[in-house]
Amino acid sequence: MKKILIVLLLTFGSLAVSAQDSELTWHTNIDKAMAISNKEKKPLMLFFTGSDWCGWCIRLQKEVFFKKEFVKWAKDNVVLVELDFPRNKQLEPSLQQQNYSLQNAFRVQGYPTVWFVNSETKEGKTNFTQLGSTGYVAGGPEAWISGANQILANNKKG
Template sequence: MKKTLILFFLLVGFHAVQAQENELTWHTNFEKAMQLSLKEKKPLMLFFTGSDWCGWCIRLQKEVFHKSEFAAWAKDKVILVELDFPRKKQLEPSMQQQNYGLQNALQVRGYPTIWFVTAEKKDDGKINLSQLGSTGYVAGGPEAWLTGANQILANFKKG
C-alpha cells in the first residue's frame, strides 16, 4: 500500500512539473512585454486574435500554441504577446486602445496574424517597431509552424 501511494504521488508530481514546464506566459500589456524583450534580448511575438469568435485562431492555438514543442521553442526564442479582439467580452478601454494601435501600426487586416518584431523606446517616449516578419495559421502542426517562424527569426540579431 505504501509503495502504491508513493508511486501515485511521484506520478502526480511529475505531471504537475511537466504541466508547469509547458505553461507559457502570454503578456497582454505591450509596455511590460517590451521591457522584458529588451532585458532578455528576445523579439516579441505579437498574436493578433479574435479569441472568442475566430475559428482559425482557435485552431492555431489547439494545433500549435498548446503543444509542448511550441512551449519549449517559445521559452527560448520569444516574448509572447496576445492582442485580442473579442466580440463576446469587453476589454478595458486602455487594452482596446493598445491593441487597436498596434493593429493599425502593423496594418493587420485579418486573424490570426502573428508579427515578430523588435521594439525600441526612443528618448521622446515613442516606440519604434522593427518588423522581422509575419505569419498566420499554417497547416501541419507545430513542426510546420515552427519551421516558418524560425525562418523569420533567422535574421534576428541579439543586441
C-alpha cells in the same frame, strides 16, 4: 494500499511539474513585454487573435501554441504578446485601445496574424522594426516553428 498511494502521489507530482514546464507567459501589456524583450534581447511575437470566435486562431493555439515543441521554442526565442479582439467578453478600455492601436499600426486585417518585431523607445516614442509575419500554418508545431525560424534568421543582427 500504501504502494498504490505512493505511486499515485508520484504520478500526480510529476504531472504537476510537467504542467509547470509547459506554461508560457502571454503578456497583454505591450510596455511590459517591450521591457522584457529589450532586457532579454529577444524579439516580440505579437499574436493578434479573436480568442472566443476565431476558429483559425483557436486551431493555431491547439495545434501549435499548446504543444511542448512550441513552448520550448518560445521560451528560447521570443517574448509572447497576445492582442485579443474578443466578441463575447469585454476587455478593459486601456487594453482594448492598446490592441486597436497595434492592429492599426501593423495593418492587421485578418486573424490569426502573428508579427515578429523588435522595439525601441527613444524620446518617449516607440518604434517597431517589423521582422516578418505569419498566421496559421498547417503541419503542427514543426512546420510553424520552421517558418518562424526563417523570419527570425533573416533578421539576425550581425
